[in-house]
Amino acid sequence: MKKFIILIVTAVLVVGLQAEKRPNILFIAIDDMNDWTGFLGGHPQAMTPNMDKLANEGMNFTNAHCSAPGCSPSRNALLYGIEPFNSGLYPFYNHKDVHIGLRKKYTTLPKFFKDNGYNTYGSGKIHHGQNGTDEEWTDYLQLSGVKKEFKSGEGYQIGNSSKMSFRPTTNALKDHQDYKVASYGIDILNKEHGKPFFLAVGIVKPHLAFDAPKQFFDALPERIEPPEILANDVDDLTGEAGRLSNPRDDKQFKKDKAWERVRKSYLACIAWADYNIGRVVDELKKSKYADNTIIVLWSDHGYHMGEKQEFRKFTLWEESTRVPFIIRDLRNKNAAQGRKCTQAISLINVYKTLADMSGLKVPEYVDGRSLVPQLKDPEEPVELPAYISWGKGNYSVRTEFWRYNHYFDGSEELYDHAKDQHEWHNLASNPEYNSQKAKMKAMLPQNEAPTVSLQTATLLSGQDRVDAKKLKKK
């Protein structure tokens, strides 16, 4: 009996000790940031000193990809830990409406940590289209807006559009949303925490409108270098693949001779996002939580800046799918520190990775793999390629050196990244690559969940777009 009690007391102590030692998580979500950052080298004039420093202190996943190239499906995949082809969450949903049923079925990452004894704090854009719910968050920042001010004649704007605006703002820094979101994070880091915490900071830039404080425009060079673009790049695309390139904005920017201003505004917004990320990370470093807090930084998808005549996202090409992704964990001083992982890695792995790093067991349904082996050794092979879904039936399979896209109408693309990092030359119809294509095709997702609800969805692509049209006709 005595032995039994000692055993129980020891077990309770061990569990208690583990819980006490559980790391805090600083979860930095960024909206629409592509690889135009110093640490990914996507644009030579990017100003991202704070994220570059972070990449130098942690693991820089240089070949990371979103699960879907749109805010809503990308965030749903990451936060629920389930691929669109397993959940049916392919298109955009207003999170509040569609998720009432899903909340019973799946557990979001913040709720998962909350259920496991964490205090969870959120600010800014974490989910798409909805702020936090009480079941997920101990506390969530309620934002109030301040009207943006501009100096007339500066920047570029289409008509009076508040969204298609590419202008320097003259407001005080503290009036901008991302400043407030970061300040909330700083406040949380200055608090006494009796429990481990999960702090989510949702930076909303560089999402449209591309407006940012004037000083971040002024800090950029006068001339902005355009990305490398191949004329007629889309000529080797057929069917749905060709449809994904929407030249509307490209035509408008060319007509207005505005591309340079648009790209400069995007770089200014990235620099502004970086500034606010730096404020939070610097505060963490000064705090007593510095050594026991994992930082994970990711963007929900990339962005086209004129490549393949496309502006924005919503494509299965590198510009849309490649994302910044860094994990910094100082608990093992010998481990991380400025290393790169060049394997193709999906953000679907974030859920299992953070759980694994915190010693927690994930729900059965969660997709992906823990990246703890790759954090120890970036050469350790990942078991799965990165999958990217854009609409039911449209899938991309990305491995370290290849991309294969297969669309619902049978159109295909194959790119050899060792020779063609811009994805200019579609090899899908070249018989020399038949065996490589077959190998990639065999990796396509085997499961295809029915779409959750076509009626409440927006921004439909692939089979969903065709099915919604049929529904309308009925």
Ligand SMILES: [Ca+2]
């Ligand atoms: Ca986004």
Ligand SMILES: [Ca+2]
């Ligand atoms: Ca091409």
